[in-house]
Amino acid sequence: MIRNPIDVSTRVSPNLSALIENRLNMVEPDEYVTLALVRDYLTDMLSAAFTETEHIHHFDINDSLLDELDALIEEFGETALANDFVQNSASEPMTRVIEAVINSRDQDNPPTLETIREAIAMGLPARLVGDGVLDEDEDDALLEEIEALIDRHGDDALAEEFLRYE
Structure with a gap:
């Protein structure tokens, strides 16, 4: 897996960054999480099986996050490492x-x-x-x-x- 040479986290909204970070926290340290895996995670969260209580408990999940993620996938590819897109510093x-x-x-x-x-x-x-x-x-x-x-x-x-x- 190739890391992005630019700081792409500056192009990610705080909500999407938090969602990606949450997904990263679910895996073992030596596992790679790609944008494609984050997309699967997000679409599962948006599915009808996802209850209203879980919506309130986690993030402000909506279709705009999926649109934002799709734009990142289009630009950087499905295999881009998700941790590159987590904001760890302030704007x-x-x-x-x-x-x-x-x-x-x-x-x-x-x-x-x-x-x-x-x-x-x-x-x-x-x-x-x-x-x-x-x-x-x-x-x-x-x-x-x-x-x-x-x-x-x-x-x-x-x-x-x-x-x-x-």
Whole structure:
């Protein structure tokens, strides 16, 4: 299996990334999970046998995830390794939010993902747009992204671990 030479995880929505990560967590460490296997997993979840309770318990499963996954398969192939598509770092706009929170706090108390969520809820993105740190369209998805990071890593995970350095 050939690994992708570019960071393709930046092209995956937080929900699809979380779904892929969940599928990866179901296999042995030496097993390879491809996009085709993730597609089978997702179509099984979308099947009529999948109960409403399970929908609520897992992810916001819908056909748009399948469309997104199909587009990835079309571009990268069915045999592309699924772990390449899991987001393990914040987006560039989220990185700027995390850096703003880090720079505004004392070093002895590093911010957690929950701290970042609170800062977003209190209007930090709007201030950063006003300061020119974020573009107006970059603040729209920040709450969804931080929620996805918290769902996967917990609210007490250190925010600095998700900084994207490019």
